[in-house]
Amino acid sequence: AVVSTQSTGDRKDFCTATSDPYRDSPQPIGSNATISAPHMHAYALENLKEHLQPGDKVLDVGCGSGYLAACMAIMVGEAGRVVGIDHIPILVEMSTTNTRRHHSDLLDSGRLSFVEGDGREGYPADAPFDCIHVGAAALDIPKPLVDQLAPGGRMVLPVGAPNCTQKFFQIDRSGDGRVSKKNLMSVQYVPLTDKDKQVLR
Numbered sequence: 001a002v003v004s005t006q007s008t009g010d011r012k013d014f015c016t017a018t019s020d021p022y023r024d025s026p027q028p029i030g031s032n033a034t035i036s037a038p039h040m041h042a043y044a045l046e047n048l049k050e051h052l053q054p055g056d057k058v059l060d061v062g063c064g065s066g067y068l069a070a071c072m073a074i075m076v077g078e079a080g081r082v083v084g085i086d087h088i089p090i091l092v093e094m095s096t097t098n099t100r101r102h103h104s105d106l107l108d109s110g111r112l113s114f115v116e117g118d119g120r121e122g123y124p125a126d127a128p129f130d131c132i133h134v135g136a137a138a139l140d141i142p143k144p145l146v147d148q149l150a151p152g153g154r155m156v157l158p159v160g161a162p163n164c165t166q167k168f169f170q171i172d173r174s175g176d177g178r179v180s181k182k183n184l185m186s187v188q189y190v191p192l193t194d195k196d197k198q199v200l201r
Contacts, residue, residue: 011038013101014067026190029065031088034190036135041068044133044156045075047170047184051131051154055079059126061119061145061157062086062135062192066095070103072133073112082112083126085119087195092116120192122148129153136192137166141181149173158189 011021015035019027026034036044045052045068052058054077060069063084073082086092095114099107106112117123119134120142128150134157141159149155153173160166166189170182191197 010102011035011067014065014070014098029091029094031091032190033062033064033086033088033091033136035065035067036189040187041071044068045071047156048072048131048133048154049075051152052076052080053130056130057126057128057150058082058131058133059119059123059129059145059148060084060133060135061122063095063114064091064135066098066114068133068135069095069112069114070099070106072131073106074103076111078109078111080111081126083123084112084114085117085123086114087116087118089116118195120144124148131155132157134158134192135189137162137187137189138192141169141171142192146171146173146179149179151175151177156184158187162191162193164188 015021015027025037029035052075056076058072063069063086069082069084092114122144127148130150130153132155137158137160152175155171158166158168165186168184168187172180
């Protein structure tokens, strides 16, 4: 399912004209943000696939250029819902434009939407979520995101300081509400930070 989904969504549609969309490394998309390397998108989707089932509700924090949110919207089917959130308006606009190139049905149906906001606070209007993906590294695990994870849900996110080795965590909420944390591997992501700090970086 993950391979077919990634094949359906062409990374070239979600990268800038000057980037190398198929190179297995992060590519700049402007505003000090990147689209993650293909292997990291594949890893995230594989890890989250049991929580990207038809009808599931998903939050993509730091949606960037919109690629992963579009992939997840394909996986959750017509009854599912994906919200991509970013605090940089031009990236929200970019995500929408990129998705419209070949997947306007996802937007027109309401299955996928992109909103402007501080993703560290989640998106209470549509919470709780069966699946949360965070595409930038927070210094600590944001409590609002944990609180908005549905029973049986899963979140993956990088945690750590900028320009340092970070940890890629899997957070699970059991059916009875208990939360567990697992360190999956070491990674290096751009920081999940304040809007002004990101733009000025």
